[in-house]
Amino acid sequence: MPDWQVELRVRQLAVRRGELQRQYDFTVASGELLVLMGPSGSGKSSLLECLGGFLPADQGSIWLSEQRLDSLTPEQRPVSSLFQQYNLFEHVDVATNLRLGFTRGSPTPLQWQKVEAACEQLGVAGLEQRLPAELSGGQRQRIALIRTVLREQPILLLDEPFSALDEHSRYLAGDWIGECLKQTGQLALLVTHQPLDAERWADQTLKI
Numbered sequence: 055m056p057d058w059q060v061e062l063r064v065r066q067l068a069v070r071r072g073e074l075q076r077q078y079d080f081t082v083a084s085g086e087l088l089v090l091m092g093p094s095g096s097g098k099s100s101l102l103e104c105l106g107g108f109l110p111a112d113q114g115s116i117w118l119s120e121q122r123l124d125s126l127t128p129e130q131r132p133v134s135s136l137f138q139q140y141n142l143f144e145h146v147d148v149a150t151n152l153r154l155g156f157t158r159g160s161p162t163p164l165q166w167q168k169v170e171a172a173c174e175q176l177g178v179a180g181l182e183q184r185l186p187a188e189l190s191g192g193q194r195q196r197i198a199l200i201r202t203v204l205r206e207q208p209i210l211l212l213d214e215p216f217s218a219l220d221e222h223s224r225y226l227a228g229d230w231i232g233e234c235l236k237q238t239g240q241l242a243l244l245v246t247h248q249p250l251d252a253e254r255w256a257d258q259t260l261k262i
């Protein structure tokens with residue numbers, strides 16, 4: 055995995071969804087986790103969709119170091135996203151889902167070692183041959199999280215990645231994300247409804 059030293063800068067970014075319009079200004083450095091909190095419908099997912107390129111901004115700019123991102127298509131953006139649903143390919147097994155996460159189509163042996171280590175660490179080892187439909191909600195969520203984080207992209211957008219996890223798994227998953235960020239220099243925006251998640255893992259918290 056490359057060691058990124060980058061900075062995400064969001065400047066006067068106006069995101070509209072129906073009647074709701076909000077403006078955002080923040081900076082996230084390499085290795086940092088920004089936790090987004092706020093009541094249901096406040097616009098957290100919309101902000102992530104805008105950063106991912108799925109929802110156009112009314113105005114403002116998004117920068118990754120010197121590269122301007124807001125005019126790029128979703129495929130061109132250096133972003134890996136975990137949304138609240140539809141994160142796995144249903145017709146192929148877990149191993150294939152994990153392999154497809156890598157931009158070149160298949161992981162190197164070292165990359166695959168990291169996948170296996172992450173599956174062990176998050177308590178989802180041994181599920182490689184199953185189809186997503188044969189997993190529990192929490193198992194699906196952890197597999198999708200591993201796939202999202204280990205894709206080699208500097209920006210991670212994680213929309214409620216722990217919503218189906220029990221307290222123990224949540225703790226393991228949050229610690230694992232923090233370790234990955236520190237090791238690789240990736241940065242993450244993470245949506246949660248649990249104040250404890252912010253207390254444990256956030257470098258910054260944005261309430262919207």
Ligand SMILES: Nc1ncnc2c1ncn2[C@@H]1O[C@H](COP(=O)(O)OP(=O)(O)OP(=O)(O)O)[C@@H](O)[C@H]1O
Pocket residue numbers: 071072074092093094095096097098099100101
């Ligand atoms: N596809 C859409 N078209 C129109 N309005 C939408 C769409 N998706 C969401 N909205 C509305 O936009 C507002 C912001 O929604 P958003 O999903 O960003 O909120 P959120 O903070 O992520 O909510 P939650 O915590 O419930 O996931 C809400 O009022 C919602 O009803």
